[in-house]
Amino acid sequence: MSDGAGAADGAGGAQAGRDRVRRRLAGSGRVLVLTGAGVSAESGIPTFRGEDGWWKQEDPTKLATQAAFDRDPSHVWEWYEYRRGLVAEAEPNPAHRALASLERSGPEVLVATQNVDDLHERAGSQAVTHIHGSIFRVRCQGCGREREDRRHPLPERPPRCDACGGLERPAVVWFGEMLPPSPIRRTGQFIDGGVDVALVIGTEASFGYIQGFARAARRAGALLVEVNPSHTVLSGVVDVRLAGPAGEILPTLFER
Ligand code: APR
Numbered sequence: 001m002s003d004g005a006g007a008a009d010g011a012g013g014a015q016a017g018r019d020r021v022r023r024r025l026a027g028s029g030r031v032l033v034l035t036g037a038g039v040s041a042e043s044g045i046p047t048f049r050g051e052d053g054w055w056k057q058e059d060p061t062k063l064a065t066q067a068a069f070d071r072d073p074s075h076v077w078e079w080y081e082y083r084r085g086l087v088a089e090a091e092p093n094p095a096h097r098a099l100a101s102l103e104r105s106g107p108e109v110l111v112a113t114q115n116v117d118d119l120h121e122r123a124g125s126q127a128v129t130h131i132h133g134s135i136f137r138v139r140c141q142g143c144g145r146e147r148e149d150r151r152h153p154l155p156e157r158p159p160r161c162d163a164c165g166g167l168e169r170p171a172v173v174w175f176g177e178m179l180p181p182s183p184i185r186r187t188g189q190f191i192d193g194g195v196d197v198a199l200v201i202g203t204e205a206s207f208g209y210i211q212g213f214a215r216a217a218r219r220a221g222a223l224l225v226e227v228n229p230s231h232t233v234l235s236g237v238v239d240v241r242l243a244g245p246a247g248e249i250l251p252t253l254f255e256r
Pocket of ligand 1: 041203
């Protein structure tokens with residue numbers, strides 16, 4: 001059981017948990033949403049550590065590190081091109097759309113996502129910040145110039161920088177790399193402004209900064225809610241745990 005007031009495992013608990021979150025959301029002015037790969041799973045995008053997860057099939061050190069890219073940029077780009085194709089063909093699911101409708105319905109919402117796909121924005125969410133970058137942006141290894149490139153397939157692989165001719169890499173955060181400062185600053189400032197509800201959706205929360213944001217939001221007064229079919233690092237910390245697919249649970253939380 002959590003050190004929060006009531007995880008919602010089990011049928012009776014589940015409904016009570018949902019009702020508690022709905023009541024709190026109904027009067028909320030500020031909602032923080034932390035999402036991970038699980039929120040895009042129902043759009044057909046594999047998670048990383050789930051059953052069919054990328055890291056079950058591939059060795060992350062061979063694909064998502066600077067060393068891997070320096071060793072074999074074509075191999076790394078082959079994988080990112082495959083993922084860009086999946087994202088380009090995917091559609092936002094009811095979870096993405098429910099979050100966008102929550103934002104339209106009044107409260108100030110910030111979606112801080114670990115996902116590099118653009119499904120939150122394509123569902124209509126305006127206030128979205130990408131902690132791990134974007135799969136449709138590239139950055140030059142030579143001059144550092146970053147640009148958006150949504151072409152699929154890319155005409156040239158690996159792509160080259162128009163400005164200096166340098167090799168371009170996906171503008172995402174790889175293992176062992178620093179996080180881009182602005183999403184961290186933006187999320188921290190949002191929490192400092194007070195939070196009524198913090199939703200942690202579809203993430204293992206394996207990274208300390210995600211756990212840190214969740215705990216800080218709770219200290220800032222938020223009802224901390226986890227939406228995930230499985231237990232995670234945060235399950236013992238949340239006030240309400242809603243066990244199930246985000247695409248099924250989120251629409252029931254925000255319906256007016
Ligand atoms: N709805 C909600 N949650 C789901 C669903 C679903 N339909 N399907 C799976 N999940 C949950 C899983 O139970 C798991 O807890 O989503 C989580 C996915 O966890 P990971 O695959 O570890 O993804 P994530 O937490 O986003 O990983 C963080 O790690 O590999 C890096 O950079 C990569 O951004 C990624 C980061």
